Amino acid sequence: MTTLNILMAQMNTLVGGFEGNTQKVIETIQRAEAEHAAPVVVFPELTLSGYPPEDLLLRPSIEIRVAKALDQVRAAMTGGAWVILGYPRRIGTALYNVAGVLHRGQVVAEYRKQSLPNYQVFDEKRYFEAGDEPCVVDIDGVRVGLTVCEDIWEPGPARQAARAGAELLLNINSSPYHRGKRGERWRLVGERARAAGIPIVYVNQVGGQDELVFDGGSFAVSARGDVCGAAPNFEEGEYWLQARRGDTGIELEGLAAAPPMDELEATWQALVLGVRDYVNKNRFRGVVLGLSGGVDSALTLAVAVEALGPDRVEAVMMPFRYTAQMSVEDAAEQSATLGVKHKVISIEPMYEAFMTGLREEFVGLEADTTEENLQARCRGVLLMSISNKKGLLVLTTGNKSELAVGYSTLYGDMAGGFDVLKDVPKTLVYELCRYRNRLGPCIPERVIERPPSAELRPDQQDQDSLPPYDVLDRILELYVEQDCSASAIIASGMDPDDVHRVLRLVDLNEYKRRQAPIGVRITQRGFGRDRRYPITSGWTLGD
Structure with missing residues (x-):
């Protein structure tokens, strides 16, 4: 009976970190060979790079770096492992996204990715040429086909591999997370397995890369399309399974199914992993944030502590004359609960200094949002100064709902390096706060229960100038994430005045979003690589 011992190497790589990535590959192969004589070690898409x-792919030295990394891997392969490894490869004048097959120090075959995604966050046609041929390799008596990531989302490559004689398909991936993604993958890969009549092993990378989070969750699907095992989501690791030849073909076994996550838990883990990897991969000592006593900064603090530990997180309460005493108390309580360093620095003196300096400019002019924005900018200056002095990354705390409608201040609460909640609508902020509190004491209950307020003027509440957040978020979901027109949103039952007001604010505030820090992407249409609208435009509102 033929048996392949397959290791799914669910690896967290660093973009451009060829030396570190290569060393991790070598160490993984060595561990696999120590456990089995001739393992099949499967790495994610573009592991080496x-x-x-x-645009690192456009650098002339990319070929040199890839060649050096491959040489190091080949030289280290002293055992009998079969290695499926992703890397960019230039062949002639064309650059390809390749899955290479390495065995006993040689590259014995290469598959060139055929389906190049060019939507949402993907831009592969800018860099790569598409392949057009299958790659099937005999590995210890099993005919193994290869595909790369997007190939599995199209019906052609898997069928092509089966027609070329593949009995098992290995699909290597760098597939980013969004809410609901695991279910989408399982359904889609199951369909491909049934259509091709062969089992599929799906290996995905894990880790944060700028705004993207890769959630791992590698899995195996039988020829019948049933998921027969799955690795954990959001965890780097090595997971074994066996491919055995049975009476009806190759069967997969030996991989337990990791406990499923509900969407709240998955979203929480995505935010935590995104923050942890952004801070660590960019070598920040830690983070600092403004803790206002409001729900957004409370959730941001909770995520930061989970990601980095309390010793690497600092919280600063920056009260002003409009700050409620309960805000000061709640910020202090949460900081104490989580064990983070907590400071209180009033912005009154600097605000007054600015107003004194601007007195002549403001003569005869009524107070308006200028004074509100100045408060936010005083806070931004304080946080950025702490950042510069201590080498800490400033985490901003704005959520997706606020960013969509411009309910934020340039060079104020938008000043910082990373926005944890950038793709988290306000209604989801509340859900995540309650989820976190179910895990243990964290966010004071009245922070969640009190009406949200920026506290920039007396008795201010967010809903003085915005629709209720459940209404706002539904309009934003339809307009931003589903591309619905104003008329379609109104036809769905939303109030016309609310719709036109919200859509106008979204369109007017593109200039702000272009200057906002990046943040974790958790939806299929985040404000970043997903949505690239012009700032200067004559586009008719809401069309």
């Missing part, structure tokens, strides 16, 4: 390498 990391994914997505973006």
Whole structure:
């Protein structure tokens, strides 16, 4: 009976970190060979370069770096492992996204990715040429086909591999997370397995890369399309399974199914992993944030502590004359609960200094949002100064709902390096706060229960100038994430005045979003690589 011992190497790579990525590959192969005589070790897409390498692929030295990394891997392969490894490869004048097959120090075959995604966050046609041929390799008596990531989302490549004689398909991936993604993958890969009549092993990378989070969750699907095992989501690791030849073909076994996550848990883990990897991969000592006593900064603090530990997180309460005493108390309580360093620095003196300096400019002019924005900018200056002095990354705390409608201040609460909640609608902020509190004491209950307020003027509440957040978020979901027109949103039952007001604010505030820090992407249409609208435009509102 033929048996292949397959290791799914669910690896967290660093884009452009060829030396570190290569060393991790070598160490993984060595561990696999120590456990089995001739293992099949499967790495994610573009493991050597990391994914997505973006315009690093246009650098002339990319070929030199890939060749050096491959040489190091080949030289280290002293055992009998079969290695499936992703890397960029230039052949002639064309650059390809390749899955290479390495055995006993040689590259014995290479598959060139055929389906190049060019939507949402993907831009592969900018860099790569598409392949057009299958790759099937005999590995210890089993005919193994290869595909790369997007190939599995199209019906052609898997069928092509089966027609070329593949009895088992290995699909290597760098597939980013969004809410609901695991179910989508399982259904889609199951369909491909049934159509091709062969089992599929799906290996995905894990880790944060700028705004993207790769959630791992590698899995195996039988020829009948049933998921027969799955690795954990959001965890780097090595997971074994066996491919055995049975009476009806190759059967997969030996991989337990990791406990499923509900969407709240998955979203929480995505935010935590995104923050942890952004801070660590960019070598920040830690983070600092403004803790206002409001729900957004409370959730941001909770994520940061989970990601980095309390010793690497600092919280600063920056009260002003409009700050409620309960905000000061709640910020202090949460900081104490989580064990983070907590400071209180009033912005009154600097605000007054600015107003004194601007007195002549403001003569005869009524107070308006200028004074509100100045408060936010005083806070931004404080946080950025702490950042510069201590080498800490400033985490901003704005959520997707606020960013969509411009309910934020340039060079104020938008000043910082990373926005944890950038793709998290306000209604989801509340859900995540309650989820986190179910895990243990964290966010004071009245922070969640009190009406949200920026506290920039007396008795201010967010809903003075915005629709209720459940209404706002539904309009934003339809307009931003589903591309619905104003008329379609109104036809769905939303109030016309609310719709036109919200859509106008979204369109007017593109200039702000272009200057906002990046943040973790958790939906299929985040404000970043997903949505690229012009700032200067004559586009008719809401069309």
